[in-house]
Amino acid sequence: MHENAHRSAIATRSRTPVALAALVAALIAARAHGEATLPRLTNGKPDFSGIWQTTSAAEFDLEPHAARKDAPPSAGVVEGNVIPYLPQALGQKQRNFAARATDDPRLKCWTLGTPRGIYYPEPFQIFQRERDLTIVFQFGHSVRTIHTNGTLHPVDSDNEFWLGDSRGHWEGDTLVVDVTNFTDQTWLDRAGNFHSTALHVIERWKFLDANTIEYSATLEDPNVFSRPWTLSVILHRHREKNFQLIENYCYTLDYDEYYPFPQSR
Amino acid sequence: MVVARSSALFLSVIAFAPAWLFAQQDVRAPGGETTRWEHEIPVIRSGEWKGPRLPDGQPDVQGFWSNTIANHSNWTDPQGGEPGDTRSAPREHRAPSRVIDPPDGQVPFQPWARALQQEFAANLYNPVKPQYIEPLARCAPGGVPKSFIWHGYEIRQYPGYVLILFDSGTRIIHLDGKPHLPANIKLWNADSRGHWEGNTLVVDVTNNNAKARFGRSGEFASDNVHITERFTFSEDGERYNYVATFMDPTVYTRPWTAMIPARRRGVGEPPDGWHFSGALANAPGQPPVTEHYERICVENNGAFGQLAAPAQAASSSGTRP
Numbered sequence: 351m352h353e354n355a356h357r358s359a360i361a362t363r364s365r366t367p368v369a370l371a372a373l374v375a376a377l378i379a380a381r382a383h384g385e386a387t388l389p390r391l392t393n394g395k396p397d398f399s400g401i402w403q404t405t406s407a408a409e410f411d412l413e414p415h416a417a418r419k420d421a422p423p424s425a426g427v428v429e430g431n432v433i434p435y436l437p438q439a440l441g442q443k444q445r446n447f448a449a450r451a452t453d454d455p456r457l458k459c460w461t462l463g464t465p466r467g468i469y470y471p472e473p474f475q476i477f478q479r480e481r482d483l484t485i486v487f488q489f490g491h492s493v494r495t496i497h498t499n500g501t502l503h504p505v506d507s508d509n510e511f512w513l514g515d516s517r518g519h520w521e522g523d524t525l526v527v528d529v530t531n532f533t534d535q536t537w538l539d540r541a542g543n544f545h546s547t548a549l550h551v552i553e554r555w556k557f558l559d560a561n562t563i564e565y566s567a568t569l570e571d572p573n574v575f576s577r578p579w580t581l582s583v584i585l586h587r588h589r590e591k592n593f594q595l596i597e598n599y600c601y602t603l604d605y606d607e608y609y610p611f612p613q614s615r
Numbered sequence: 616m617v618v619a620r621s622s623a624l625f626l627s628v629i630a631f632a633p634a635w636l637f638a639q640q641d642v643r644a645p646g647g648e649t650t651r652w653e654h655e656i657p658v659i660r661s662g663e664w665k666g667p668r669l670p671d672g673q674p675d676v677q678g679f680w681s682n683t684i685a686n687h688s689n690w691t692d693p694q695g696g697e698p699g700d701t702r703s704a705p706r707e708h709r710a711p712s713r714v715i716d717p718p719d720g721q722v723p724f725q726p727w728a729r730a731l732q733q734e735f736a737a738n739l740y741n742p743v744k745p746q747y748i749e750p751l752a753r754c755a756p757g758g759v760p761k762s763f764i765w766h767g768y769e770i771r772q773y774p775g776y777v778l779i780l781f782d783s784g785t786r787i788i789h790l791d792g793k794p795h796l797p798a799n800i801k802l803w804n805a806d807s808r809g810h811w812e813g814n815t816l817v818v819d820v821t822n823n824n825a826k827a828r829f830g831r832s833g834e835f836a837s838d839n840v841h842i843t844e845r846f847t848f849s850e851d852g853e854r855y856n857y858v859a860t861f862m863d864p865t866v867y868t869r870p871w872t873a874m875i876p877a878r879r880r881g882v883g884e885p886p887d888g889w890h891f892s893g894a895l896a897n898a899p900g901q902p903p904v905t906e907h908y909e910r911i912c913v914e915n916n917g918a919f920g921q922l923a924a925p926a927q928a929a930s931s932s933g934t935r936p
Contacts, residue, residue: 460914501896592793608746609826
């Protein structure tokens with residue numbers, strides 16, 4: 351749209367200089383207004399600090415689905431609707447789906463992974479410095495760091511991290527994060543969509559406005575998918591008065607009755 | 616100048632004891648680790664902060680830190696080993712109790728609570744009841760105050776927040792003056808409201824679920840406990856003392872105060888897996904950058920804040936995709 355406006359402005363330059371000046375002024379004003387309303391760090395980069403949560407049903411099933419007893423209906427969040435499984439991997443996905451009531455790692459409150467933690471329906475908080483973004487998830491109180499200080503993935507590339515190793519850079523006002531070094535123990539949703547240790551995620555974080563982030567993740571995994579594919583969700587800022595994360599160490603709930611007071615009194 | 620240099624004054628100067636006296640206990644950090652065997656606790660007075668500040672005005676105390684007088688084995692006799700350990704140096708050669716008030720160095724338990732603490736301690740190695748199993752060994756957060764005497768940890772600061780990343784647990788200290796959570800919400804890491812007074816971060820801690828113990832020696836609070844913490848940083852930014860006052864009429868006969876000395880880690884130091892488990896980032900052509908990989912525990916079916924361990928995870932998991 352910018353490009354078109356620019357071209358048409360040039361084409362009309364000789365005939366309507368006043369209109370051109372007005373158009374340029376309007377464009378500059380609109381752009382300046384948009385930039386001014388976005389929160390920014392002192393280095394000028396967008397500041398995503400805040401508490402965020404999706405309203406999508408991505409966690410229940412990334413792909414389109416009608417209502418089920420364990421999932422609200424959703425048109426899905428996958429570009430092109432279908433996750434392109436390799437034939438030999440599709441059977442595993444179907445077995446996972448059939449066993450989802452017992453086998454989902456979420457049920458043990460294990461770290462959800464990347465990108466699942468981002469669209470899980472509990473809030474997460476971003477703390478941001480120039481050198482990194484720290485994401486604290488309410489679910490499991492997991493902590494993920496996205497490094498934005500120009501550092502690279504670890505030299506040893508076979509780390510099996512639950513959240514992956516995240517290195518980000520800025521493309522204009524979009525934060526682009528390259529995530530590798532994954533375990534194969536996490537699922538992508540409650541429907542049993544999965545990946546291997548070869549998973550490579552490229553995230554894009556972009557403000558739509560000061561209280562809304564457009565988040566997308568492109569997933570490639572030559573062991574599981576036939577080609578890279580992309581999911582996208584919208585994240586909303588929590589603006590309730592005094593809103594804060596409340597730690598959810600749900601894996602302690604099976605035994606916390608024993609500790610140490612007053613039950614043992 | 617109000618703040619004493621950290622090396623200038625000491626609360627307690629204890630006779631030097633040779634390292635071999637303690638080395639046999641220190642199975643996790645062989646090869647010369649000495650931090651956890653400091654015997655002396657520097658005096659750091661509260662006062663003006665003259666060091667670097669962040670853009671929002673907070674004193675900049677970010678980085679990796681660790682306590683200096685042993686670990687969580689024993690709350691009141693930090694270098695005395697776990698309950699029943701008889702290998703320690705004589706008491707006068709060990710660091711003093713973390714309890715600095717009352718002067719006898721003991722937690723002023725009510726009699727029933729003292730009996731319960733002793734029951735925990737006596738059954739540490741004989742956990743015939745579920746409650747005898749140390750919660751941290753099940754990957755539960757270390758809680759307040761034990762997290763400060765567990766592994767080294769990291770402090771990150773932001774406008775309105777101080778974030779402390781422990782190996783087991785994370786504390787978000789709110790500096791914006793919002794009210795505490797409703798009183799019936801009880802948390803492993805409790806609920807923290809802080810503010811800076813010069814060189815001292817003062818934190819009001821409530822909503823503690825009190826399920827974590829203070830050490831393997833079994834000291835505890837109730838979930839009515841109200842803790843006031845003071846983190847007082849030395850002028851050179853290399854040390855701080857944590858001083859916490861515990862008010863809990865359910866369990867104690869009077870308020871009491873603990874001190875945990877800490878020092879900065881990671882500046883040119885090799886990781887030791889205990890006090891400092893950071894790693895050098897892959898940053899070719901840049902000055903050295905220290906970072907910390909993700910902290911994972913329950914997923915690997917093991918305690919002690921392991922990093923990702925693929926072999927163990929694979930063998931212990933029932934959820935291979």
